[in-house]
Amino acid sequence: MLSIKDLYVKIGDKEILSGVNLEVKPGEIHAIMGPNGSGKSTLAAVLAGRETFTVTQGSAVFMGKDLFELAPEERARMGLFLGFQYPVEIPGLTNVNFMKAAVNEQRKYQDLPLLTSGEFLKLMREKMAIVKMDPSFVGRGVNVGFSGGEKKRNEIFQMAMLEPKLAFLDETDSGLDVDALRVVARGVNKLKTKENAFVVITHYQRLLDYIVPDMVHVLYKGRIVKTAGKELALEVETKGYDHIIN
């Protein structure tokens, strides 16, 4: 589904990713851990198409297509999703209009008829229920005045609306209280099928109690230095990165 080979990425003159390799297959859940500044968000953003980064070497193939040839919106419509570490506020644009535009673009791409207002609202209500989001959020500006946890829920809600094939969730668990964490995890598990895949970026093993990964990777200074089963997360938490790197 996704195959990243020897990926090097720069911002300005600074190299941030230095030869990342990663294979994700349908039905899998991967976790990426790593110290602050190791390049986790960069990896996710580069795959989603953030233009501030320059790919200097390597490739990323998603669903048989070279990702770096595609605009961010094309990647999204093919089923790639990024749950942002810092979701963006857009004053003046309501959540409902945002999602309506997104869902309609996706349906156009899939050659499906556009949803009527009634159908759309029904879909929205259904998906909001999954993340226990208050219905009053639909009419509010995108992420405007949302608490940290509410923003993260909104990311999962958007993911539920778009039903991606591959979702990168960048620290969706950070700043969540235990209940919210469970809600988010339940959302992910509910959306999980044999056909789709998730890559969760996290600092905490506790998320992985709810979303059980098939593989855990440690990203360090722009490289994946270790890959193992879910026990690696526990090792990171108890022993720290120094122990793993050495």
Place this chain on the structure above:
Amino acid sequence: MTKYTYMPEVRRVFRCTVPNENIRQVFLVDGILQEEENERNGIVLQRGTNQMGLKLHISGDHSQEPIQVISVRNEDLPRPLEFSNRWELAPGAVAQIIVCDHTMQEYLYKTFRYSQIKVGDGAHLDILFMQNEHHRSNYRLDIDAQLNELSGLDCHILSLYGGVIQNTLHVNMQRPGAVCNLDGLYLADGEQEVLYDITVRHDSPGCDSRQLFKGILDNHARASFDGTIHVAPGAQKTEAYQANHNLLLTHDARITTKPQLEIYADDVKCSHGATIGRLDELELFYLRSRGIPLAEARMLQQMAFVQDVLDRVRNDAIRSRLERMVESRLRGEFTKCSHCTMHCC
């Protein structure tokens, strides 16, 4: 060049969907009132000075019956056309007026329109100016508004099309307790130019004024915004705010903005602010990462930018219609209104 002709006998051509079917419409063609002077339900409609323009004197509550004044340029005159409209509200009156300015053909029209507004004690006027001419017209609107005791004025200006649009507003809060909300939206592209010159004078104590003006400039468009709030000595307990925010879509678009405060009283709350910005790159990426194509994402950002100005139009029917017009204007689809056979507003 499409040629439209004004046909007073064919009323339906002017039947805009603003804001409902039964809206009262008054026509001015090249400044000449197209109906006999009359008086209905406390609304006196007369010709203005030298038989040009109009004078509306309103008493009573007409909040549920907006009046639309459709003012079109038709003939190609050798000189600029100049006329004056007067809007007078008797004490306690409430009125909602929409003034739509259009051109029927693409001549190099030059029009000066003066608008004299008098809001009587305790009266409230909501007036919306739609500026929808074409890229070769030269348009000037001079508003002079006098607010009396405890009166209110909501004035909205939406500039969609026009070669050079020059708006001069003088608002005089001459009696205590008056409240005035001024807002405007200017969308300019190509070689369009929009010039604003606003003076709000607080001559009496206890008055509030709030101004919000926003512009989106594309291509080589130019705009300037001069705004002055003047608080006279003795005008204590004044609250006066002014904001001018601009979005530049290209490097060639230009805006000069100069908000100024002249305050001669000490117990006042005043603020002003101006910003000039570009579409936010991170916002754009966020939208695109959800599958929204670049052009559409930019559109959503622009609509988001103008939303708070549109929100100040309290009549829901009118507001949602304006939203559609602004959207199609930003998409570049819009030259003339698609909702009426006359292709005016």
